[in-house]
Amino acid sequence: QTPLNPEYTFDNFVEGRTNQFAYASAFAASEQPGGLYNPLLIYGDVGLGKTHLMQAIANNMLVHNPDAKIKYVTSENFMNDYINSIKTGTQEQFRQEYRDLDALLVDDVQFFSEKNGTQLEFFNTFNSLHDNNKQIVLTADQNPKEIPNLTDRLVSRFVWGLTVEITAPDLETRIAILNRKAEEENLQGIPNEVFNFIASKINTNVRELEGALMRVRVFADLHKTSINEAVAREALQGIGNDAPATLSIDLIQKKVAAHFNINQSDITGKKRVKNIVIPRQIAMYLSRELTDNSLPRIGKEFGGKDHTTVLHAIDKIEKQMTSDSNLQKEINSLKKDLRP
Numbered sequence: 001q002t003p004l005n006p007e008y009t010f011d012n013f014v015e016g017r018t019n020q021f022a023y024a025s026a027f028a029a030s031e032q033p034g035g036l037y038n039p040l041l042i043y044g045d046v047g048l049g050k051t052h053l054m055q056a057i058a059n060n061m062l063v064h065n066p067d068a069k070i071k072y073v074t075s076e077n078f079m080n081d082y083i084n085s086i087k088t089g090t091q092e093q094f095r096q097e098y099r100d101l102d103a104l105l106v107d108d109v110q111f112f113s114e115k116n117g118t119q120l121e122f123f124n125t126f127n128s129l130h131d132n133n134k135q136i137v138l139t140a141d142q143n144p145k146e147i148p149n150l151t152d153r154l155v156s157r158f159v160w161g162l163t164v165e166i167t168a169p170d171l172e173t174r175i176a177i178l179n180r181k182a183e184e185e186n187l188q189g190i191p192n193e194v195f196n197f198i199a200s201k202i203n204t205n206v207r208e209l210e211g212a213l214m215r216v217r218v219f220a221d222l223h224k225t226s227i228n229e230a231v232a233r234e235a236l237q238g239i240g241n242d243a244p245a246t247l248s249i250d251l252i253q254k255k256v257a258a259h260f261n262i263n264q265s266d267i268t269g270k271k272r273v274k275n276i277v278i279p280r281q282i283a284m285y286l287s288r289e290l291t292d293n294s295l296p297r298i299g300k301e302f303g304g305k306d307h308t309t310v311l312h313a314i315d316k317i318e319k320q321m322t323s324d325s326n327l328q329k330e331i332n333s334l335k336k337d338l339r340p
């Protein structure tokens, strides 16, 4: 049994486009445990907030009912408890412990893969809880249907209730998360450009985002300076999507213009027609992804545009890529061209 982290609450969780469905489902399950969303299964890559949301369910249930019997374990905890109970002949006790509950939360069920004995035991635990309308919450690092060597009947139970995916946060959400973390850490007066810089450089997951902010903070402390964009840039050198110094914004503009059969002056110009605006936004996006230039700097090289325009462009392209696989392919091939 792992203790709950009291910081993992719904209040401390920043909602964004890529996690709001998971957030809403988790919140609903915690308000009405054993109700519609049973089991609730949240899946997605590492560092995207699955454990946070799962524990938020427990913490919120305890707010409503401090006596609620809730068990939070990793799937490995479950397995070890089960094995121990066999060794020590205390299986009855084990079963009671896992079935006499209001809610059972099992983190990272992908580790059940190949553990057939544990899977069978968990199947029985699951059924017992579910039959009694007790809430079950599960997380996994991928869609349970794709976890190898998980028995079909277990998979079918896992997706009985509601299955929701969390994907990597978009730029706006990353900036919001950094703001929230800075607030939580009592870091005051960090300029917005610093948040923008970190968020555009680290586009993988929230844990790395937190790590980057921490790194900038430690770096500033060591150098006895306040946090600004130059400091952040130095602190995060070689981290995140860093670019070779040789790749210039100019070259990106030329390549993108050639690819879309328009002129480079269109890319840096002000025309608002669609067949120019989109290549322009793609070029801005690639400049941020593939070079080390700041947003204001990129804006400048695109005909003196404001950094918020650049931010907007990056965000728009990121969003569009998640729903438009052709655009994604196009951008990936441009990237490969630019940085083989």
Ligand code: ADP
Residues within 6 Å of the ligand: 012, 013, 014, 015, 019, 044, 045, 046, 047, 048, 049, 050, 051, 052, 053, 177, 206, 207, 210
């Ligand atoms: P996972 O279980 O998916 O690997 P975690 O729940 O451990 O990810 O999240 C990693 C870190 O990121 C934790 O410190 C968590 O609080 C934080 N985190 C993740 N998503 C968010 C979010 N949307 N808002 C605030 N913090 C978040």
Ligand code: MG
Residues within 6 Å of the ligand: 050, 051, 052, 107
């Ligand atoms: Mg986790």
